[in-house]
Amino acid sequence: MDSLRRLEEIFAHFPGIGPRQARRFVHYLQGRPTTQVAELVRLINEVKADTTECSRCHRYFIANELGLNEPGAKKSGTTCSICANTERDQGTLMIVARDSDLESIEKSGAYKGLYFVLGGTVPILDKEPEKKIRLKSLLEHINKFSVAENNTGTLKEIILSLNTTPDGEHTTDIVKDAIKKILAGDDINTVNSESPKMTILGRGLSTGAELEYADSETIKNALGNRR
Amino acid sequence: MDSLRRLEEIFAHFPGIGPRQARRFVHYLQGRPTTQVAELVRLINEVKADTTECSRCHRYFIANELGLNEPGAKKSGTTCSICANTERDQGTLMIVARDSDLESIEKSGAYKGLYFVLGGTVPILDKEPEKKIRLKSLLEHINKFSVAENNTGTLKEIILSLNTTPDGEHTTDIVKDAIKKILAGDDINTVNSESPKMTILGRGLSTGAELEYADSETIKNALGNRR
């Protein structure tokens, strides 16, 4: 395949982009001044080089958020600004599917604990959930959570914050079951302490919801959560 | 105006119908067999004749729901099957905007109390809320609620179940303020008893919600209502 078709193909894998728009992207770049395309390439390289996967929560972050002097320095093993922030509640861990979910929650300003990013969701009927989400890594993380680097005590709550879509709910079930299993076993460091409780986000009417079109599940939850 | 244009105009006031579709309705009726159009006319007349506005909750209902023998009998003053059902929780009153909202909630099976239908919502900036909703009637209803016909005791909770749209929230505010005023005054029959509490439906993630696209308000509420 020539480079034109191959580039189209790569753009067609960008989130939300189909073949036709991928072709428009290529045309667009062909028509941009050389300096602008050079800047795009430089920024992609720079962002990618500076991006680190946090060793604790697995979100992607730009190293110099942490004030590292050399953008090119080795950053493996470093933790992101949220995980490194000792003012955040070390006893609460929220599990999210993707970085964009984490950002949405940070933006709300309503959560002050720590995160773990699964890296995706498990489609219903999928046989190998471990290939879609960081399940093993999550369980290890929970295991060493309370005794690890920060040494700030016990894990008190695990909040499962996944989409209320079929895939999201399926993933919630898988993760919940797996965590229950390790909490029940001996390998979790819950010496002299209770197991952390597991919660899920409250269901109810979202902003802009119309009762006429609300499903019974949402109405039940909205009634149960009335205040 | 000729009858054709006038009929189009009337159809154009049906919910969700514009002038073009109204015209298609007229064409459609013109092409239907005479017997079918006669049946439509008969049913409209029948449904309208049999429809009563419940004297208590103000929803529309068909009188023979109640086993009335003569569909043409005078039905003013009768109450609907929900208001007449003494097994429903007489201490809880849910305020909804429209009959369709009430139906949505009934369908969920999650609510066992009584209703009051406002008959609409108050648009933001609207100067005369009393013309859009049955506010006066609601206040009278609350006033006599606990001592009225059923005589089953005290009103314990008023649930405001309006859409979480701007108009819905605005209406919630207006209704809440008006109720507070009468609850604070002497005119409510809360002799020897506490005022009823006022609640609103719980906010949170509705079914199918995606965190990435959830607004901060919804996330805050979903976190607050986690369980």
Added chain:
Amino acid sequence: MDSLRRLEEIFAHFPGIGPRQARRFVHYLQGRPTTQVAELVRLINEVKADTTECSRCHRYFIANELGLNEPGAKKSGTTCSICANTERDQGTLMIVARDSDLESIEKSGAYKGLYFVLGGTVPILDKEPEKKIRLKSLLEHINKFSVAENNTGTLKEIILSLNTTPDGEHTTDIVKDAIKKILAGDDINTVNSESPKMTILGRGLSTGAELEYADSETIKNALGNRR
């Protein structure tokens, strides 16, 4: 079934209306003042009673368009204002699927001939086209066209004006073949004269079209019809 459900069912057969909106129509009528519902019923009855199917073009029309004095008078056998208008070109016949298509064309002011309304289209794979469209009636109409009542001469052109959708094109093919067959036979009154030519509406770019998204068929035709 009770009259409420039956009325919902009838509304759900109105063009473009689903079960949910049908229910909203019923609620809407239940909440209208009795006088307004009575007017609706009166107008439906009036329009239906006054509507005649033109004996020539088969479109629906209101008799008093023609200045009939009594709206309730027997109108079978009458022709609509277009068919009765001797100033229109009697040698051109346009075949359309529905009354709304005819109205669209009349509104353009670009056509001055006569019409024939098929009453629908034939879905692809449909085995019995005669049940969906007035094919037999059309062929009789063409047969007697030039010698009939108006006696104004020969049919010179038949314009097939159907949607360019799959069903429309399928119907065009069926109608064209059937007309060809009778034009080839002896039974058409084309004594001493040529057969009428058959045409279809020109294909090309419609208003608001974007070349990037135009299909090859449309582009070919637009190029062929350039001017």
Added chain:
Amino acid sequence: MDSLRRLEEIFAHFPGIGPRQARRFVHYLQGRPTTQVAELVRLINEVKADTTECSRCHRYFIANELGLNEPGAKKSGTTCSICANTERDQGTLMIVARDSDLESIEKSGAYKGLYFVLGGTVPILDKEPEKKIRLKSLLEHINKFSVAENNTGTLKEIILSLNTTPDGEHTTDIVKDAIKKILAGDDINTVNSESPKMTILGRGLSTGAELEYADSETIKNALGNRR
């Protein structure tokens, strides 16, 4: 601004991309394996380096379409495969807004002449059309067209193939007027020959069109172009 935000900003200028999706692109790239991002960057560089703006029609093309040995070789002054193809009709010039329109027309296989790409359209009310489209360049091109490099004779037809949107029609008017002016003048090399005729693409029903929803302009043209 940091490189993350700047990269988001650049993606937000891609055709059809808003700020939210631009952010998702950045997240997506952050999460891709380094080798994949490297391939993307390599292909963008390669495609951009190999892309030439045709000196005649101004479309973008990849030089090795023409069999150039060195992709990095100087390509200015070269012409694209269409302009260089002497088998194409040298007497017909089609004016299009964008490369994607040209591709759409090539795909239809219905056109065998040459092209000129304007590079955009002129929005209605725009005061400086020359900044939006290659008008000066087009006029020069037409001027030297018949006597230039190919030396194959006279320009016989100029086809204006722009969208039938308001901006497209406005651009058609501007270009038509400008061409008329030079054709009327002395400066065009139409020695001993007639001026080329100017045509626009035929209007009519596009594939899938429904008569009921067709505007009068489209119906008029479809009738005028019937065949």
